[in-house]
Amino acid sequence: MKYRALLLAAFTFLSVSSGMSMAADNKQNLDSVKQKIQMSLGMQVTSIGDAPVPGLLQVQTDKGLFYTSDDGKYFLQARIFNLDEGMRNETETTLTKMRIDGIEHFKDSVIEYKADKEKYVVNVFTDITCGYCRKLHNQMEEYNDLGITVRYLAFPRAGINSKPYQDMVSVWCAANPQKALDEAKGGENVAKASCSNQVAEQYNFGQSVGVNGTPNIVLPDGSVVPGYQPPEKLLQAIQHAS
Template sequence: MKKWTKFNAVVSGFMLILSFNLSASGETANKDQVKAKLQKALSMEISAIGDAPVPGLLQVMTEKGLFYTSEDGKYLLQARIYSIDEGMRNVTEDALGEMRLSGLEKFSDNVIEYKADKEKYVVNIFTDITCGYCRKLHGEMDQYNDLGITVRYLAFPRGGLNSRTYTDMVSVWCAENPQEAMNNAKAGGTVASKKCDSKVAEEFAFGQKIGVNGTPNIIMPDGSVIPGYQPPKQLEAALKAIL
């Protein structure tokens, strides 16, 4: 009798494991099916799909930003999810913040940096060399640096990859002295044509992926974003508030 009971326990345990594995396999297959369905319907590359904070929804990361979908892929939502029990924490923004910071690591060696001598803070800014407020921000670079703020530029040609601005920004990134080329371009000077294996197009695509739709777009050290120009003192105050 004891042997039979032990045998039943072993079989039951095996069936439980098998059931779990089949369930997990089914979930993976379902997500793959939803991913394929969405990619075909939206003509967008999906880099990741997984469970959303809200039961019944999946979180979908695409080349055009973060979306949510029903578990069957029938409905697509572009929304913000807030956690009421956590003081209205913006769960969607937290997910985007993590993605911004992890994505920035890929471009750490491809930014044009203006380093503060006594660095206290580092901000990454998506910029366009023809943007008026980008030029205003750049004209105050010494003031940002004096406050201990290091600025790292990423390229975001607003006209897209077929624009003259894109071509000029590639030339700036490929220049022998990118800082000097950036200074000249932001001052409205003629950009000398240069070509190299730059990541301007990749930075532009990454900007679109994390929701950049204008410049300047400032990514803070915690992954949050300040869209638009910020005067030096105002940016310093914002940095102090999160660090």
């Protein structure tokens, strides 16, 4: 009995040690691939781990969602579909979760136009110089009348430190951000203002979840409707996604 107990203990020790060694090797490989991507491509990797496809790694970066071979040799920008699950878009599933989590982080730094009888909430990446963003904004009362609350996140298309970026910082830092945004989208000059703000963070977050133009509308379930949508069509899109 003692002999069998010793054998069992030895086997358990070897199994645990082997598991720990494999975990350490896996972490070392992930760290190596992460470093390679950051050094070679200048991207900041926020998360790296197994992809839905064996042999691939899923990489979340400040420039979007990508995949690599497990040795970091090949870098892919792709969409992964699961044929066994009715062509489920695995890439979009991941991005949807990223959007929902990220939007929650910015809930206190959006500029909100709340519907009196709120039924739905959409988050819109916007730029004050964007023509279709202004068109959407001019119909705000119609969206609100349909029960749609609109929350704006900043996405200055010209990038960080551009004039639109500086103007959007001033809007977000204004004593009355909603009024300042109304005026900016109406083509009026933006009064300079500064404060601690998350405009750059919102812009970077948008890039990380695939935003490359405005308006970009994130529906309540985390899916996206790119581009301007008239009030009734947006309502239909929300209801279809619900």
